[in-house]
Amino acid sequence: MTTQQRQVGVPAWIYLPALLGAVLVLLPLAGMLSRVDWSRFVDLVTTESARTALGLSLRTSAVSTALCVLLGVPMAVVLARTSFPGQGVLRSLVLLPMVLPPVVGGIALLYTFGRKGLLGAELDALGVQVAFSTIAVVLAQTFVSLPFLVVSLEGALRSAGQRYEVVAASLGASPTTVFRRVTLPLVLPGLVSGATLAFARSLGEFGATITFAGSLEGTTRTLPLYIYQLRVTDPDAAVAMSLLLVVVAVVVIGFARPGRTG
Amino acid sequence: MKRALLPALALLLPLTACGGDDESTASDDGSGITTLTVYAAASLTATFEQIAEDFEAEHDGVEVELSFGGSSDLVTQITEGAEADVFASAATKNMDDLVAADLTGAEPQDFATNVLEIAVPPGNPAGVKSLQDLTGDLNLVLCAPEVPCGAAAQKVAEAAGVTFSPVSEEQAVTDVLAKVASGEADAGLVYVTDVAAAGDDVEGIEFPESADVVNTYPIAPVADSDEADLAQEFVDFVLGATGQSVLQDAGFGQP
Structure with missing residues (x-):
């Protein structure tokens, strides 16, 4: 309670379920930590395969995040600043990948971009083969991560309001100038946290990737897929790699913490 | 309240189902039904369901409970104390692990091959x-x-x-x-x-x-089964004419 304002107290009983909730989230992490073989930890997370998987994960997640920003920022602006019939429905549909089981997303992607999919013949004619390629990994990650960026940025746009934009426009600024000089700087913290969330989601993507992209070292076997494979053959290494992913996730949350100004 | 309760119940269902398995393992539960628990490799799912059905038809008052999984997972479960009566493995190596743990009730016998x-x-x-x-x-x-x-x-x-x-x-x-x-x-x-x-x-x-590269499937009764005789009968049934014909229909070879 560092705030100076008088606060309305919360009911005493509410601490119990709150504590249980915190335990539910944190206890499994403790359980995992208890299984880490610290003496071999460094060796386990720096094997050739582990570094390949981590590198692939970081590269694909970075590309996916860039795609999310390129496509997600305009989507959020259109959703927050315009109104047209069916907008509510569209917003719900766009958010679908967020609530969809990723494996369902993978199946949907397969029947769209796969060889026998909706665009399969067109892509084939262009000489592009998506399935089993790194492109498939990026597509899967972008598909599941995009809504995270759109949601957080749309929220930021709405709470920022349009006052400054109206002033800028009344002083003669073109819509593009308003967008560049007023809107974007205003919602930059929201954009940063949205992009960070999208990056984290991409890094953790598993279901859509294994369904759509397959699993091959250096091409499609990202860190989560690698951990899933290790779990059977080398549980110690799987735990070590999991811990690595937890550390990355914690760093990412530190970046995306709401209220943090960028 | 009622609406909130349903998902909670759905979450509990698998738990209670697991609990039930352990209690009814290889025991006469008072209703005159003897339960035989068979742990079998996942690749045997369809065939063993059929064989279990045939076995039950020939044995009044016997219920065969099947638990399928990866052979190595099943061996781990049995060594950790799961009360199985019969183990059918998809690989000789996993059966060897069980033999090494001194948990087989009789010499394992090969009952199928796969290529x-x-x-x-x-x-x-x-x-x-x-x-x-x-x-x-x-x-x-x-x-x-x-x-x-x-x-x-x-x-x-x-x-x-x-x-x-x-x-x-x-x-x-x-x-x-x-x-x-x-x-x-x-x-x-x-x-x-x-x-x-x-x-x-x-x-x-x-x-x-x-x-x-021929993969051989061995089967054996598990040590200290409460239904040792019935377990051996099931093993013999799998090795016998009915079991073999079900397996061969599914594409398995004869060892």
Whole structure:
């Protein structure tokens, strides 16, 4: 309670379920930590395969995040600043990948971009083969991560309001100038946290990737897929790699913490 | 309140189901029904369900409970104290582990064999005819070398002197089949029985080199079973005419 304002107290009983909730989230992490073989930890997370998987994960997640920003920022602006019939429905549909089981997303992607999919013949004619390629990994990650960026940025746009934009426009600024000089700087913290969330989601993507992209070292076997494979053959290494992913996730949350100004 | 309760109940259901298994294992639960618990490799799912049904039909008051899983997982469960009466393994190695742990009630006996087969999408778009064709320019999907079907694929390649460059190394036979059935992959290597079980979704292509890598399935009663006699009867039933015919219909070979 560092705030100076008088606060309305919360009911005493509410601490119990709150504590249980915190335990539910944190206890499994403790359980995992208890299984880490610290003496071999460094060796386990720096094997050739582990570094390949981590590198692939970081590269694909970075590309996916860039795609999310390129496509997600305009989507959020259109959703927050315009109104047209069916907008509510569209917003719900766009958010679908967020609530969809990723494996369902993978199946949907397969029947769209796969060889026998909706665009399969067109892509084939262009000489592009998506399935089993790194492109498939990026597509899967972008598909599941995009809504995270759109949601957080749309929220930021709405709470920022349009006052400054109206002033800028009344002083003669073109819509593009308003967008560049007023809107974007205003919602930059929201954009940063949205992009960070999208990056984290991409890094953790598993279901859509294994369904759509397959699993091959250096091409499609990202860190989560690698951990899933290790779990059977080398549980110690799987735990070590999991811990690595937890550390990355914690760093990412530190970046995306709401209220943090960028 | 009622609406909130339903999902909670749904969450509890699997838990109670698990609890029930343990209690009813190999015991007369008072209703005159004897339960025999059989742990079997996942690849035996369809055949053992059929065999269990036939066994129950011949034994009044006997109920066979089946638990399927990866053979290594099942061995771990039994050594950790799961009360199984019979164990049917997909590989000799896993049965050897159980023997080493002194947990078999009798000498394990081989009851089936399985060999690899090439699976292709219906119509065989890449025109695959032999193992050698798999080294060409096509989308080949294999099991990862760490998984039994992947290990077998590797051995076949070594024996035949070919080198595969798969586009994906999957974690399970089912993942390989799914990618072949959807047409994303031109070919995959799985067991004969997997091709048979997949029905019209994939076509199977036999290749002579498969005979070099034969996977043998052993079965044994588990030590200290409360129903040792019945467990041995089940083992004999699997090895007998009825069991063998069910297995062979599914594509398994005779050891």
